[in-house]
Every structure is written in C-alpha cells, then in structure tokens.
Amino acid sequence: MAEGFLLYDETEQTSTRYLGYAGEHGRYDVAIINTGHFFGKRLVISIQNGRSAILNDEDAANIPYLMQAFDIRSEDEAAEFSELLLANL
Template sequence: MEDWILYDDTEKTSTRYVGYAGNHGRFDLAITTTAHFYGKTLVTLIQTGRTAILNQDEATDIAYLMHAFHVTKEDEATELSEFLTSNLL
C-alpha cells in the first residue's frame, strides 16, 4: 500500500503557556495560535497531553470540553470554559 501525504505545511505559530488554579482544579495549558485550522486555536492540556482545536463557541460547550480533555467534574470544566472563552483569540 502506498502512503499518501495529505498535507505538509510549515508556518510560524505563537504558543502561550498558562498555568492557573481555579476554585475547583488546576490547569496547565499550551494555547497555540495558527492559521492552519481556519481560525481555530490548538489547546493542549499539558497534564494529560489531550489536545482540542477550539473556537469561541466550542470553548463554551462544557460537555465537549469534558469529553475532549477528559475532565470528569463539571465544575472544573466550567472553570476551564470560562478561562478559555476569555483567553482565545
């Protein structure tokens, strides 16, 4: 079977590393701004290595954040959502 490269792009990105503790949990994040994902931001939860590509609407979706980042408590996901919605471009 032949391998097919679907894309191979190089670009300069900006990554912000943020660690914060809320009332219900601590999060260490890498927030990468890139043009590659059509205006969405690449967010990595450093503790688990889980990554999601988010826009503002997705950052407000508590159930999606719980699934994407394997956050088990809704109050932690709510804090994460509040942080992301105020810190994504």
C-alpha cells in the same frame, strides 16, 4: 511510504501562549497555539494529560465537549476551564 496519500506537509511560524491557572475546582496548565492552519481556531493542549482540541469560542463554551476532549469528570471543573479558555483564546 506505504500505499497512503500525504494530505499536507506545511511549515509555518506560530504563536504559543503557555497559561497556568489554579482555580476553585482544579489546576490548568495549557499551551494555546495560534496558527493559520485551523480556520481561525486555536490548538489547545493540556500539559497535565497531553489531551488536545482545536477550539474557538463556541467550542470553549460547550461544557460536554470540553469534558470529553480533555477528560474532565466534573461539570464544575469543566465550567471553570471553559471560563478560563473564553477569557484567553
């Protein structure tokens, strides 16, 4: 390796939930990964665009953050996505 520092290298069993939902403002296909690595938060990956974020309920309720993290352009769509996440994290 170059002159870097390996910060961590861990392997663990995780639980992954795949969730598809068609709402009023959009369709959402996500993978929600439960892991002990992120201090109780979950790794959420949008299957449509590949964007991801590490979220807890507080993060999932933050509409501007969801818009930025998942490249959502409409507040209505982000609010709908937030409701989906809050019901399923």
